[in-house]
Amino acid sequence: xxxxxxxxxxxxxxxxxxxxxxxxxxxxxxxxxxxxxxxxxxxxxxxxxxxxxxxxxxxxxxxxxxxxxxxxxxxxxxxxxxxxxxxxxxxxxxxxxxxxxxxxxxxxxxxxxxxxxxxxxxxxxxxxxxxxxxxxxxxxx
Numbered sequence: 001x002x003x004x005x006x007x008x009x010x011x012x013x014x015x016x017x018x019x020x021x022x023x024x025x026x027x028x029x030x031x032x033x034x035x036x037x038x039x040x041x042x043x044x045x046x047x048x049x050x051x052x053x054x055x056x057x058x059x060x061x062x063x064x065x066x067x068x069x070x071x072x073x074x075x076x077x078x079x080x081x082x083x084x085x086x087x088x089x090x091x092x093x094x095x096x097x098x099x100x101x102x103x104x105x106x107x108x109x110x111x112x113x114x115x116x117x118x119x120x121x122x123x124x125x126x127x128x129x130x131x132x133x134x135x136x137x138x139x140x141x
Contacts, residue, residue, distance in 0.1 A: 039093040040116050044103050046091055047110050047138060050076035050125045053083025054135045068129045070136075076125035084127055092120030092140050113139035 053076060057068050068074070068084075077085040094116065103114060118140065126141040 036095060039095060040103075043092060043094045043120055043140070044106065044114075046076065046125060047106065047114060047140075049078065050083070050127060050138050051107055051110055051135065053078075054127045054129075054138060057084050058129065058133050058135060067133055070129045070131050070133070074127040074129075076127060076138075088124035090122040090124055092123035092125075094118070094120040109135050110138050113137050 054074070057074075061067055072086060074084040074086060075088050076083060076091070077087070077089045079089075103111065103116065106114065120140040123140040125138060127138050128136045130136040
């Protein structure tokens with residue numbers, strides 16, 4: 001009697017499926033941590049850009065050359081000529097799960113208000129000036 005040896009047995013197929021399942025179970029948490037870390041890094045880069053725009057605006061004034069008004073709240077807007085506007089522009093990406101992004105190099109006006117465990121999704125970056133015209137704080141709001 002001839003035996004047909006083509007194909008795989010059920011046991012071999014189940015072993016392959018089990019190995020793939022173990023690999024997926026290991027890969028998904030690593031992938032989600034890296035994804036959150038990239039979101040936090042994007043938030044930090046946007047905060048740094050907002051700080052740079054706020055410093056430029058503090059030195060050169062608004063689009064009319066006037067000193068930035070400390071009674072107003074400004075929001076970072078990369079599409080605006082001076083980088084700041086009075087209209088909220090949602091740009092937060094971080095979801096509040098700590099992806100362990102390094103924010104130690106941030107200026108103190110940002111570091112005191114930035115918390116990587118906050119959910120910053122679709123929040124705008126708020127910039128406020130003090131009475132001297134210096135940047136008082138920059139935070140997600």
